[in-house]
Amino acid sequence: MAEHVDGGRSAVVIGGGLAGMLAVTALLGHVDAITVVERDRYPAGRTFRKGVPQARHLHILLSGGQRALDTLLPGTVEALTAAGARSLDLPRDLITRTPTGWQRRFDERRHRTLSVTRPVLDAVVRERALRAAAGSATRVEVLEATEAVGLTGDSRQVTGVRVRSRGGSERAERALSAQLVVDASGRGSRVPQWYAALGRGAPHEETVDAGIAYATRMYRPRDPEPEVGVNIPGWPQCPRGAAYVPVEDGKWLLTLSGVRGHHPPTDEAEFTAFSATVGDPYVHELLAHAEPVSSVYGFRDTFNRRRHFERAGALPEGFLVLGDANCTFNPVYGQGMSVAALGALAVRGALDEAGGLRPGATAEAQRAVSRAVDPAWLAAVGADRPYASDGDARAGIGERVSTWYIERLTARAAIDPVVGAAFRDVFCLTAPLSRLVSPRVVLRTVLLPRRPGLAGPPVAGEPARPGTEA
Numbered sequence: 001m002a003e004h005v006d007g008g009r010s011a012v013v014i015g016g017g018l019a020g021m022l023a024v025t026a027l028l029g030h031v032d033a034i035t036v037v038e039r040d041r042y043p044a045g046r047t048f049r050k051g052v053p054q055a056r057h058l059h060i061l062l063s064g065g066q067r068a069l070d071t072l073l074p075g076t077v078e079a080l081t082a083a084g085a086r087s088l089d090l091p092r093d094l095i096t097r098t099p100t101g102w103q104r105r106f107d108e109r110r111h112r113t114l115s116v117t118r119p120v121l122d123a124v125v126r127e128r129a130l131r132a133a134a135g136s137a138t139r140v141e142v143l144e145a146t147e148a149v150g151l152t153g154d155s156r157q158v159t160g161v162r163v164r165s166r167g168g169s170e171r172a173e174r175a176l177s178a179q180l181v182v183d184a185s186g187r188g189s190r191v192p193q194w195y196a197a198l199g200r201g202a203p204h205e206e207t208v209d210a211g212i213a214y215a216t217r218m219y220r221p222r223d224p225e226p227e228v229g230v231n232i233p234g235w236p237q238c239p240r241g242a243a244y245v246p247v248e249d250g251k252w253l254l255t256l257s258g259v260r261g262h263h264p265p266t267d268e269a270e271f272t273a274f275s276a277t278v279g280d281p282y283v284h285e286l287l288a289h290a291e292p293v294s295s296v297y298g299f300r301d302t303f304n305r306r307r308h309f310e311r312a313g314a315l316p317e318g319f320l321v322l323g324d325a326n327c328t329f330n331p332v333y334g335q336g337m338s339v340a341a342l343g344a345l346a347v348r349g350a351l352d353e354a355g356g357l358r359p360g361a362t363a364e365a366q367r368a369v370s371r372a373v374d375p376a377w378l379a380a381v382g383a384d385r386p387y388a389s390d391g392d393a394r395a396g397i398g399e400r401v402s403t404w405y406i407e408r409l410t411a412r413a414a415i416d417p418v419v420g421a422a423f424r425d426v427f428c429l430t431a432p433l434s435r436l437v438s439p440r441v442v443l444r445t446v447l448l449p450r451r452p453g454l455a456g457p458p459v460a461g462e463p464a465r466p467g468t469e470a
Contacts, residue, residue: 009032009033009356010032010178011027011031011178011182012034012035012160012176012181013027013035013036013182014148014182014185015036015038015185016037016040016042016126016144017186018121018125018323018340019323019340019344020038020185021122021126022069022072022323022343022344024129024140025133025348026345026351027180028132028133029136030356030357031138031179032138033138033139033140033141034133035140035141035143035176035178037143037147037163038142038143038145038146039145039146039147042144045123046083054331056118056294057214057216057297057299058216058334059115059121059334061077061085061114061116061121061337061338061341062111062113063111063428064429065338066114068345071345072344073125073128076125077114079128080116080121083116084249085115085120085121085248086115086245087112087113089112090424091105091108091420091424092107092108093228094228095229095230095457096233097230097233098233098414099237099279100450101454101455102414102455103413103453103454104414104454104462105461106417106421106461106463107461107463107464108421108464110424113428115246115253117247117253146163146164147163148185149162149163151181151198153198154198157317158318159178160175160177160181161178162175163176179318180319181318181319183319183321183326184321184322184323184325187324189324191203191325192205198316203314204307204311205305205306205307206304206306206308208304208380208385209302209304210259210330210386211260212257212332212387213258213263214255214256214264214299215256215264215265215299216299217295217297218247218251218254218294219252219253220252221286221290226244226246229243230242230282230283231243232279233279235279236387238278238279239258239259240274241258241278241279241332242275242278242283254275254283254287256271256274256275259387260387263300265296266296266297266298268292268295272284272287299331302330302332303330304329305327306377307321308370309321309326315362318362320347320365321369322343322347324336326343327339329380333383335376335379335429339429342372342373346365346369346371346372347365350364350368374433375433379426406436408445408450409423411450414453415452417464418440421464422436423436
């Protein structure tokens with residue numbers, strides 16, 4: 001027998017991590033009660049937990065994600081900064097080695113990126129989301145150590161979730177009925193199996209797998225700490241990369257990455273040796289002035305996967321999919337958290353426009369989520385496609401042309417303030433993809449001659465002067 005979550009309009013959110021808490025925030029005021037189903041128990045304090053296997057690696061919040069987060073939960077970016085998150089203005093405070101040389105260090109003051117460890121991010125967002133809920137008319141309950149095992153309803157409409165406890169002796173299943181179920185359970189979402197149990201076919205799915213793996217270690221630089229973070233992404237001629245950025249408490253995280261055949265080791269000595277084999281020795285040289293303060297942690301679940309729930313007929317009434325359960329990116333590009341915030345904000349906007357949970361509102365909200373995902377998805381698969389396995393969907397002519405154009409544009413962006421500003425607007429998720437094909441950007445990308453970047457890491461910023469030739 002189904003158990004009602006609460007009287008009136010109710011929702012169940014599967015997953016109590018970042019995407020789940022943002023989903024809760026998006027639904028405040030649109031339902032009377034929300035039950036969050038979370039597999040883990042939250043740790044005491046801001047510490048790592050088993051249910052977030054990617055937590056020990058780099059996490060950044062792009063400027064577009066910050067804007068969405070502060071719109072959903074005003075003051076959260078300030079709270080993260082107060083908790084120790086480090087602010088990096090792009091590209092002044094994060095220098096990048098491109099295939100053609102080092103990017104010029106334009107001092108734009110337009111895109112502030114936050115670098116923060118995942119436990120701090122999750123804890124701050126969770127605290128503020130639950131505080132916002134307590135001050136709203138929506139009642140929120142979190143069921144910790146509880147897992148969702150299936151959906152209730154039929155192929156046309158989802159009516160709730162079947163759950164069971166993961167702790168103690170009580171393992172019996174029970175059903176929570178709700179007008180809306182949101183899957184925010186992450187990369188391990190079981191929606192295809194749950195769809196099958198309802199008699200529905202799985203949604204169309206795209207995957208692009210570059211076979212990238214990465215490994216991360218935490219360091220404490222000796223005084224003085226580096227002035228800037230460093231990013232050395234891999235490229236086809238040198239498929240190994242590194243990123244070295246500050247986090248809270250004066251610590252820095254070094255993530256090393258590589259495609260198939262070039263995976264970084266987790267042995268501590270071999271990890272250090274690997275850092276000397278990326279596209280520039282600069283990061284390896286910095287390690288001579290830093291003390292390691294953690295073990296090396298590896299991660300290999302980096303494929304890009306998009307399930308097209310936004311397509312006609314792909315979503316039963318009363319169901320919505322957010323975050324990595326909907327579209328998951330290679331984490332090395334640092335887009336996932338920002339896209340989760342943008343997706344939740346899109347849901348809130350769609351429900352506001354629809355006037356609440358009327359029939360068809362969830363499908364409209366899912367389409368809004370898809371539009372928020374598009375720029376990050378195209379950027380990630382464009383970067384990973386050259387390394388993709390034969391089993392992945394092959395790029396069509398349109399994607400091949402766009403890949404050629406993006407490769408040329410990124411080379412130009414390293415030296416050109418106009419093209420670079422457009423590239424960062426889109427990469428930081430503050431402008432639509434059309435920004436990259438504005439007449440001015442296209443002409444500078446296609447017609448101006450290709451030139452190399454700087455020969456060495458830039459030691460000082462330079463004023464951004466849009467309109468100047470480069």
